Amino acid sequence: MQRTSYRPIDCLHFIDGRFMPSLNGKTFANMNPATEETLGTVAEGGAEEVDLAVQAARRALNGPWKKLSANERIAIMRKIGDLILERKAELAALESLDTGKPLWLSESVDIPRAAYNFHFFSDYIRTITTEATQQDDVALNYAIRRPVGVIGLINPWNLPLLLMTWKLAPALAAGNTVVMKPAELTPMTATVLAEICRDAGVPDGVVNLVHGFGPNSAGAALSSHPDVNALSFTGETTTGKVIMAAAAHSLKRLSFELGGKNPNIIFADSNLDEVIETTLKSSFINQGEVCLCGSRIYVERAAYEPFLDKFVAKTKELVVGEPFAEKTKVGALISEEHYERVTGYIRLAVEEGGTILCGGKRPDGLDTGYYLEPTIITGLDRKCRVVNEEIFGPVVTVIPFDSEEEVLEQVNDTHYGLSATVWTNDLRRAHRVAGQIEAGIVWVNTWFLRDLRTPFGGMKQSGIGREGGLHSFEFYTELTNICIKL
Structure with a gap:
């Protein structure tokens, strides 16, 4: 039997560039589904931790992150992808400990794809253009893109690192700041991802991480927070409906990839x-x-x-x-x-x-x-x-x-x-x-063959919106039309 040499980790929140416990000291146990043993403890966040994270993200949005050029952001994103690959063995082991999936699957699919998400979107952002329209001889119209703002990323437990990076990479490429809420069942690779972002040079407050549960916990607080401009959620359809209701009062922009019966x-x-x-x-x-x-x-x-x-x-x-x-x-x-x-x-x-x-x-x-x-x-x-x-x-x-x-x-x-x-x-x-x-x-005549430039998302109760290539940037950016009278 092959066993991992990597040990499980205890998971803290990552807010404004530092790891921290919950303000009230609360934790919960992280369980190994393959052995039913405790892997470690996880800080249990709620409204207070989410508010700290959102405030940090708001400060960073209008501070050091905004001052970086596109080329500087791209270099940081490529570094994140590189560091994921450098720590592939560790991340794969932690992913399999958390989820119960075979190690070969984590090594061959989950972790390489997580790195590729950053490499892909760091390259793709260079290709993004906007429209210009001449209105006879009267005016010239052109559109500019800007970040949506603070983005909440709520992630499922089945493909934890792959799907978190699928959201995080385009959000950062577009200039946003984020608060991540991983599934409570799979907290470890999200914790390492926050560390990798810090080591790659992401400024403090740009990427924040709050652990916790959904209802009456971190998930609910993030969904309803008035200073969160958009939410990207992947998970079960019933949960998506609850999040949509919580987000409605502030009219947050939403991107949902929900259930399927394919x-x-x-x-x-x-x-x-x-x-x-x-x-x-x-x-x-x-x-x-x-x-x-x-x-x-x-x-x-x-x-x-x-x-x-x-x-x-x-x-x-x-x-x-x-x-x-x-x-x-x-x-x-x-x-x-x-x-x-x-x-x-x-x-x-x-x-x-x-x-x-x-x-x-x-x-x-x-x-x-x-x-x-x-x-x-x-x-x-x-x-x-x-x-x-x-x-x-x-x-x-x-x-x-x-x-x-x-x-x-x-x-x-x-x-x-x-x-x-x-x-x-x-x-x-x-x-x-x-x-x-x-x-x-x-x-x-195939399955799970993905070109990341193409639209991905669901119809009916399987989701709202599309991600991938330009479609991701349509979600993570706002367009302003500028009209110049000639």
Whole structure:
């Protein structure tokens, strides 16, 4: 068994360039979901700590950060990305300790992508231009960009560092200052990120970090703070609605990436071996705790049985185990509460008439930790809760279909609209079907392939707005039109 040489860390707030405990001294325990052991303590912040952080961010916005040139900001951002890569092994270990995900996944995806977010946006900011319009011979109009102001960044627990840097990098590139609120379940890499920002030369107060919970805690205080100009939130849809209500009184600018119940449509003419290889990932990577996972699988009837035979066989080969073991493909779920929620849906699937083809239980020999075998369910009606509600675990349903019209009706019959995948070798069908799916991103013959210049976000209750490339800067900047009479 491979084990990490990096020790867990206790997590303090980072406000105005220094680490500090909560003003009242309160802390909470950070738990390891793979062992159920305490990793360390976390400072529990609330309204007072959030207010200190927002005040620091406001001072920095109109102070040292504003005085830096774009080239100076870009150099600092590139340094942040470089330092993330220099500390890759440490960050990957902390991420796997916090989340229960396999170490190889943290090392190969989470941490490299976190660094790339900074490198990408530091390069992309150089390409941003604004419009100029000549109004006959009467006037010349041109637009200038300026930072929105103080940004609140509220982050989920499934991809902690990757998603925090996805927000932080464009916010800083645009000249904003920030207050970060990581998920209470995964505080460690956010704490190291604050240290990295300081070491890279970010002025005091530009990047602030407050740990804590959501309701009646740091999250609620950040959402409702009158001096926070915008909020970017990634997480569960119900929480997004609460944040939106809290932000309404000050009309904060909002960017939400929320839940998903994403379809994976497999036509009979597709390459089944390629489909299986990718569908294993889109179903079960990161324990299925990815908002983009394809948890509703629809297979054209001619390929239904062959797909199921191969998919079940390959799923049974996936090794569920301790995150730092080399052979582990599926780690532990994030918490006991989440484990009970996911397994509750599996019990519900049986009550609703479903058949568990594989998985659905704790693996043998793993009596401690929140482990669950990857689970494939068939025989459910399209109206069943298990088919319609986000489970956010290693659980998928598989349903046959007979026509494009039928599958599109089922695919779009949902409150969600984050992503979808279409598998076919028919070029016309690929364009035809992809163009009718109500989702923010549709992959054809692939999954999780991202060009960071492209728009990313969800429709319906899967989100508000788009991020990526210019779309991120549209959120993190304000435009002023200047009209010059000629």
